[in-house]
Amino acid sequence: MDILTVISGVLLAIGSFLLLSGGVGVLRFPDVYSRMHAAGVTDTMGAVVILLALMLLAGWSLVLAKLIMIMLFLLITGPTASHALGNAAWKSGLQPLTDKSNGR
Amino acid sequence: MLIATAIGIAISRDLLSVVMLSSIYGLLSANFFVTMDAVDVAFTEAAVGAGISPLLMFATIAIVGRYEKLPHRRVLSALLLVMITGALLIVATLDMPAFGAADAPVQQHVAPRYIQQSGEEIGIPNIVTSVLASYRGFDTFGEVVVVFTAGIGVLSLLMLAEGKSAKPVAEHLLKASHHKILRIVSKALVAPILLFALYVQFHGDYGPGGGFQAGVIFAAAIIVYAMLFGLDAARQAINQTVVRVMAALGVLIYGSVGLVSMLNGGNFLDYSVLAKDPLHGQHYGIIVIELGVGITVAAVMVLIYFSFAGRLIDRRGANE
Amino acid sequence: MSEMLLTHYNYWVVMVLMMIGFYIVIAQGNLVKKLVGLNIFQTSVFIMYISAGKVRGGSAPILDDAVTIYSNPLPHVLILTAIVVGIATTALGLALVIRIREAYGSAEEQEIQEQNQC
Amino acid sequence: MLTVTTITLLVVMAMALSRAFVGPTVFDRILAANMFGTKTVLLIAVIGFLFGRPEFLDIAIVYALINFIGVIGMLRLIEYLEAEKADAAEDEH
Numbered sequence: 311m312d313i314l315t316v317i318s319g320v321l322l323a324i325g326s327f328l329l330l331s332g333g334v335g336v337l338r339f340p341d342v343y344s345r346m347h348a349a350g351v352t353d354t355m356g357a358v359v360i361l362l363a364l365m366l367l368a369g370w371s372l373v374l375a376k377l378i379m380i381m382l383f384l385l386i387t388g389p390t391a392s393h394a395l396g397n398a399a400w401k402s403g404l405q406p407l408t409d410k411s412n413g414r
Numbered sequence: 415m416l417i418a419t420a421i422g423i424a425i426s427r428d429l430l431s432v433v434m435l436s437s438i439y440g441l442l443s444a445n446f447f448v449t450m451d452a453v454d455v456a457f458t459e460a461a462v463g464a465g466i467s468p469l470l471m472f473a474t475i476a477i478v479g480r481y482e483k484l485p486h487r488r489v490l491s492a493l494l495l496v497m498i499t500g501a502l503l504i505v506a507t508l509d510m511p512a513f514g515a516a517d518a519p520v521q522q523h524v525a526p527r528y529i530q531q532s533g534e535e536i537g538i539p540n541i542v543t544s545v546l547a548s549y550r551g552f553d554t555f556g557e558v559v560v561v562f563t564a565g566i567g568v569l570s571l572l573m574l575a576e577g578k579s580a581k582p583v584a585e586h587l588l589k590a591s592h593h594k595i596l597r598i599v600s601k602a603l604v605a606p607i608l609l610f611a612l613y614v615q616f617h618g619d620y621g622p623g624g625g626f627q628a629g630v631i632f633a634a635a636i637i638v639y640a641m642l643f644g645l646d647a648a649r650q651a652i653n654q655t656v657v658r659v660m661a662a663l664g665v666l667i668y669g670s671v672g673l674v675s676m677l678n679g680g681n682f683l684d685y686s687v688l689a690k691d692p693l694h695g696q697h698y699g700i701i702v703i704e705l706g707v708g709i710t711v712a713a714v715m716v717l718i719y720f721s722f723a724g725r726l727i728d729r730r731g732a733n734e
Numbered sequence: 735m736s737e738m739l740l741t742h743y744n745y746w747v748v749m750v751l752m753m754i755g756f757y758i759v760i761a762q763g764n765l766v767k768k769l770v771g772l773n774i775f776q777t778s779v780f781i782m783y784i785s786a787g788k789v790r791g792g793s794a795p796i797l798d799d800a801v802t803i804y805s806n807p808l809p810h811v812l813i814l815t816a817i818v819v820g821i822a823t824t825a826l827g828l829a830l831v832i833r834i835r836e837a838y839g840s841a842e843e844q845e846i847q848e849q850n851q852c
Numbered sequence: 853m854l855t856v857t858t859i860t861l862l863v864v865m866a867m868a869l870s871r872a873f874v875g876p877t878v879f880d881r882i883l884a885a886n887m888f889g890t891k892t893v894l895l896i897a898v899i900g901f902l903f904g905r906p907e908f909l910d911i912a913i914v915y916a917l918i919n920f921i922g923v924i925g926m927l928r929l930i931e932y933l934e935a936e937k938a939d940a941a942e943d944e945h
Contacts, residue, residue: 318853319853322853322854322856322857323853323856325857326856326857326860326861329860329861329864329891329894330860330863330864332864332887333863333864333867333868334867336867336868336871336883336884336887337867337870337871342877342879342880342883345871345880345883346879346883349883349886349887353886353887353890356894357890357893357894360857360894360897360898361894361897364897364898364901367901368901373909376909376910376912376913377897377909379913380893380897380909380912380913380916383603383913383916383917383920384890384893384916386599386602386603387599387603387916387917387919387920388890390595390596390599390920391886391919391920391923391924392886393595393596394595394596394923394924394927395879395882395883395886395923395927398879398927398930398931399877399879401931402879402930436770436773436774437885437922438869438872438884438885438888439774439777440777441888441889441892441915441919443777443780443781444892444911444915446781446784447784448896448899448900448911453911454810454811454814455780455784455810455813455814455817456896456911457910457911457914458814458817458818459780459817460911460914460915460918461914461918462817462818462820462821463777463817464889464915464918464919464922465918465919465921465922466821467773467821467824468922468925468926469921469922469925469926470821470824470825470828471766471769471770471828472925472926472929473828473929474766474828474831474832475766475929493757493761495760496753496756496757496760497753499753499756500749500750500752500753503749503752503753550811553815554815557815557818557819560819560822560823561818561819561822564819564822564823564825564826565822567826567829568825568826568829571826571829571830571832571833572829572832572833596924600924603917603920607917610913610914610917614910614914617910622910622911626814626815626817626818627914629818630818631914631917631918634917634918634921637921637925638921638924638925641924641925641928642924642928711818714822715821718822718825718829721829722825722828722829722832725832
């Protein structure tokens with residue numbers, strides 16, 4: 311077995327785990343902001359890890375360039391979208407769940 | 415999952431979440447198309463189903479109002495009717511060929527010819543493009559004209575009252591100047607998107623892509639700009655009259671390719687006569703025609719968005 | 735029967751989707767919702783065509799020396815154009831809804847009919 | 853491993869979908885839609901490799917872009933609706 315395949319397999323496993331934990335977080339967390347945290351962080355990280363794994367599989371080709379492009383786009387747009395979302399939620403007057411307001 | 419989403423859409427009464435779900439629905443169906451090998455279709459669905467159409471629906475909701483007011487009526491009789499029709503249709507499917515069978519009637523008729531000979535006759539690898547632009551060029555011409563006509567229809571419906579109620583609107587809202595991060599990021603993104611649209615446009619012969627997809631992507635870039643920098647800025651950057659002329663120009667380009675091939679002694683839209691070597695002729699014809707399609711689709715989409723957004727602003731102006 | 739289930743499930747999915755769209759169109763009063771229903775209906779037809787064009791073991795219809803079986807390109811072409819035309823007509827429908835709303839002050843079918851009867 | 857990743861992606865998509873169903877606020881739904889979009893990008897990329905024809909990554913790029921545009925558009929229009937609501941509230945005073 312090729313060493314590159316092994317590494318990419320490991321990366322894929324890490325990525326899958328990250329995505330899964332993000333999914334569970336989005337499903338289980340109590341309010342918008344914590345859900346956003348779960349989704350935003352794992353989304354970007356998991357996507358990057360998985361794309362890295364695919365890059366190792368692709369080798370030197372046009373596919374590699376496209377994967378890099380996807381990764382760049384995701385790295386730029388993902389956090390921006392999260393920021394815009396959080397900003398809009400805050401502006402609309404949604405309060406984050408803190409210790410004090412916990413017993414709603 | 416598609417079914418679950420659709421049921422969710424049927425149940426929910428908040429129109430906003432309906433639209434959100436329909437955007438997810440678009441993403442899902444595009445996924446389905448990829449697994450079904452229809453990369454070109456997935457491409458189009460990606461740009462249209464997940465991007466443009468939810469945006470337009472959102473704009474409409476912003477104008478029309480968010481909630482459905484009345485309880486659903488005639489639910490029982492409607493359900494009954496739907497059940498009966500569905501059952502009949504399912505009975506009808508029992509005669510259909512099995513899924514994925516290579517000997518189904520659909521696969522027998524013209525498809526083998528396209529698959530086996532288009533490589534030699536047209537000389538481009540993407541069979542979908544060659545069928546779209548060459549074998550069925552006349553159909554596609556019709557589709558482009560339909561898109562163009564729909565654009566005219568939207569314009570004539572929404573532009574009628576324009577200027578009647580144009581009062582100054584809350585500036586900061588329109589221009590979104592408080593979204594500094596968003597503005598910078600999308601400013602950086604607009605150019606790559608446009609470039610990518612051009613890549614899709616001209617790479618359509620070799621990979622998935624072509625005029626329809628490129629047009630939609632191109633329009634999406636302009637729509638982002640209009641959303642974050644205000645409609646006026648976008649109208650300044652892209653003159654509206656020019657867009658209107660472009661929409662017509664695309665159709666004109668398409669049609670005139672057909673006429674030129676007639677003048678050169680071939681049939682309408684028969685590109686083989688465009689150059690000495692029929693293969694080259696096909697290439698020229700397809701590239702020019704895809705360009706026409708792209709121009710028309712992009713222009714019409716931009717026009718539609720402009721008129722929707724213009725309506726939104728007019729209405730706001732009238733409210734104040 | 736179970737064999738049927740395995741080979742024809744794609745059609746049944748299509749039918750269920752189509753019926754959901756149909757249900758939305760006839761049972762609901764809001765015009766925007768009706769358009770969404772129409773879209774679902776439309777998509778189910780797209781899926782029907784595309785799944786009819788799929789060949790088991792086939793690959794995307796872009797010529798490549800390494801591939802021998804391709805899926806049917808014809809449905810792809812038809813649906814590709816249909817999607818773009820679909821969005822154009824949807825936009826037209828939405829524009830009509832906006833005009834109706836401006837004329838009647840409502841986008842609910844029932845209210846509009848009541849106003850017409852007056 | 854690719855298969856495992858595909859299945860994981862599908863599971864996570866189902867999770868996001870259920871959040872979009874339940875999601876008490878609009879923002880939950882947008883969040884779910886955004887997440888769904890990212891997952892779709894990844895799924896298309898992974899499926900491309902799984903089927904052995906990874907040339908079709910263009911679609912994934914389009915998704916990454918369109919998804920962003922969609923989210924931004926939704927947020928802008930929600931802002932719009934909120935402003936309208938605020939206006940209406942002011943009018944009542």
